[in-house]
Amino acid sequence: MTKPQKPQSNAMLKRAHDNMPLGVADSYRYWGEENTVFLSSMKGCTITDCDEQTFVDFRLAYGPIILGYRDERVDNAVIDAITTVGAISGFSTGLDSDVVELVKSLCPNIDKMRFANSGTEAVIGAVRTARGFTKRNKIVVVEGGFHGLHDEVMWKSDVDNWDASAEEAPEIIPFGGGIPQSTREHQVSVPLNDVDAIDAVFAEHGKDIAAILIEPIMGNCGSIASTQAYMQKLRDVCNANGSLLIMDEVKTGFRVAKGGAQALYGIYADLTTYAKAMGNGYPVAAFGGQANVMDTISFAKDGVTHGGTYTANMVALSAAKATLTLLKETNALETIANVGQKIQALLSRVFTKFGVEHCFAGPDAMFGVHFGSEVPQNYRDWKKTNSDLYMQFALNLIDNGVMLEPDSREPWFICEAHQTIDLNWLEHVAEQSMSAAINVQ
Ligand SMILES: Cc1ncc(COP(=O)(O)O)c(C=O)c1O
Known part of the structure; x- marks a missing residue:
């Protein structure tokens, strides 16, 4: 899997370092010198970065987007x-x-x-x-x-x-x-x-x-x-x-x-x-x-x-x-729950295919993905999950045009506009990303 080059984003971060601590307006937006994201636009369930890579976004600004960007x-x-x-x-x-x-x-x-x-x-x-x-x-x-x-x-x-x-x-x-x-x-x-x-x-x-x-x-x-x-x-x-x-x-x-x-x-x-x-x-x-x-x-x-x-x-x-x-x-929340269920089902197929023990926590509109056999009951249980594998999987997804937080403590957020995504494409990308993650481990 090749990592997309980000010349514009990296130049923007360089400039921003002169203007803000860590070069960002919120410390959690700093993802390192090579991976900090600078966007040019957002629409529906997608975001496009300054290097013209478009992502289907499951981060949704940490949750506020419920209908879609620019609704x-x-x-x-x-x-x-x-x-x-x-x-x-x-x-x-x-x-x-x-x-x-x-x-x-x-x-x-x-x-x-x-x-x-x-x-x-x-x-x-x-x-x-x-x-x-x-x-x-x-x-x-x-x-x-x-x-x-x-x-x-x-x-x-x-x-x-x-x-x-x-x-x-x-x-x-x-x-x-x-x-x-x-x-x-x-x-x-x-x-x-x-x-x-x-x-x-x-x-x-x-x-x-x-x-x-x-x-x-x-x-x-x-x-x-x-x-x-x-x-x-x-x-x-x-x-x-x-x-x-x-x-x-x-x-x-x-x-x-x-x-x-x-x-x-x-x-x-x-x-x-x-x-x-x-x-x-x-x-x-x-x-x-x-x-x-x-x-x-x-x-x-x-x-x-x-x-x-x-x-x-x-x-x-x-x-x-x-x-x-x-x-x-409207039935926006039903639509969201429905899409969330389908995405969990396809992720589950991919994880099963690669023999990765997994479970989902929480509701379909904001579900957590945990690599472990049992749904964590509290934060201490989370420590027993394979969050390193999750992070590698998530970073591979990002390289392939699926945006999410690489930390499994942040759930996948679904918005109404996600009903338009191509689930076959997502399943394919998830397969590629898990295959590469397992090879790294
Ligand atoms: C449960 C909860 N409470 C409070 C906050 C703080 O909200 P804000 O970032 O808008 O100040 C957050 C932010 O993620 C949150 O998830």
């Missing part, structure tokens, strides 16, 4: 809003309630909502609201979960450097420099699907726990999912201890079902965060929940403060209104 139904709604109303005013418009009412029609867990500009901001708002409501500080988080780039949640379970045969839990380390130790003071980590660990944490800290913050399906950890029983346990333990359950649906919301992961479990959070699929790529986010909890946001002396200059701007809300309307009124 005219959404883009035209945005153009209409900004040319007939304006982009931002620092005041309210009726669009605020239009979007909240749409969300409420899809998500019974939402009575009231507030907007944000990113998933990170939505999580900050939800956690602050939970603390204001409960008058407690501690937050329980799950190993392998990701909740954005704000100091308090930038602590991770160091499974990469963990000895899986050891008795000890993986070390909890900061994402890097600049994160004060004090930001960990109010946080406790538990492994997913471990009921005993939750009982132990509540036995020790129960009266101090403001909330459990969890991605029900870990969109940043190979779509490893909470079991039904574990989710019920979290709901029950929160109820019993006066703590809130915050479900971070930044990746799962409006993607895995119209009502997000909560619709799949039938178990509802007190507070929920949304972003990504909500705006088909436009930067919109939100958090919301029960009215009595959300009304903690107030001008009372101990009321929670929330807002921001760009909150509920017209670009974001017009995109959200159009996207949510389409998701509500």
Whole structure:
């Protein structure tokens, strides 16, 4: 297999090194001196780089693209809003309630909502609201979960450097420099699907726990999912201890079902965060929940403060209104699930052909691929999978025009426009890529 040459992309990275640390606007976009991707355009389910290689994209900007890139139904709604109303005013418009009412029609867990500009901001708002409501500080988080780039949640379970045969839990380390130790003071980590660990944490800290913050399906950890029983346990333990359950649906919301992961479990959070699929790529986010909890946001002396200059701007809300309307009124999510199933089936045929033990985690719209015999139940289990083989397979796919994150902790994202791809071509490319990956191993 020959690796495509990237003279334009490499020249762009050289230029960008003079302008940005690592030559990129987000550190995770730096894939090394030879492989950092610079795009010239995106359309449907494809992206084209500056060297004119087009890829079928399963990365989808880490999940926001749910319909397809440059979906005219959404883009035209945005153009209409900004040319007939304006982009931002620092005041309210009726669009605020239009979007909240749409969300409420899809998500019974939402009575009231507030907007944000990113998933990170939505999580900050939800956690602050939970603390204001409960008058407690501690937050329980799950190993392998990701909740954005704000100091308090930038602590991770160091499974990469963990000895899986050891008795000890993986070390909890900061994402890097600049994160004060004090930001960990109010946080406790538990492994997913471990009921005993939750009982132990509540036995020790129960009266101090403001909330459990969890991605029900870990969109940043190979779509490893909470079991039904574990989710019920979290709901029950929160109820019993006066703590809130915050479900971070930044990746799962409006993607895995119209009502997000909560619709799949039938178990509802007190507070929920949304972003990504909500705006088909436009930067919109939100958090919301029960009215009595959300009304903690107030001008009372101990009321929670929330807002921001760009909150509920017209670009974001017009995109959200159009996207949510389409998701509500069309069968886009059924189409996505259907394509996702077909892709898993073809991948499974390829893996079986090469004798690679494999399993899929999570829903069809964002499934994780794991090389191992059993679906991981938590982040520690992921360590037992053959993620090196996955990475080699993924890098070969990229060379062959299929874009995805080379790390198996990032799921395959499907959008409505993927219904147009040639599945025979994808199967052929997957075969070539696995054959070459096995030869490298
Ligand atoms: C579950 C979850 N929460 C929060 C975030 C942070 O969102 P953003 O990157 O928009 O700040 C992400 C981003 O991937 C996420 O997946």
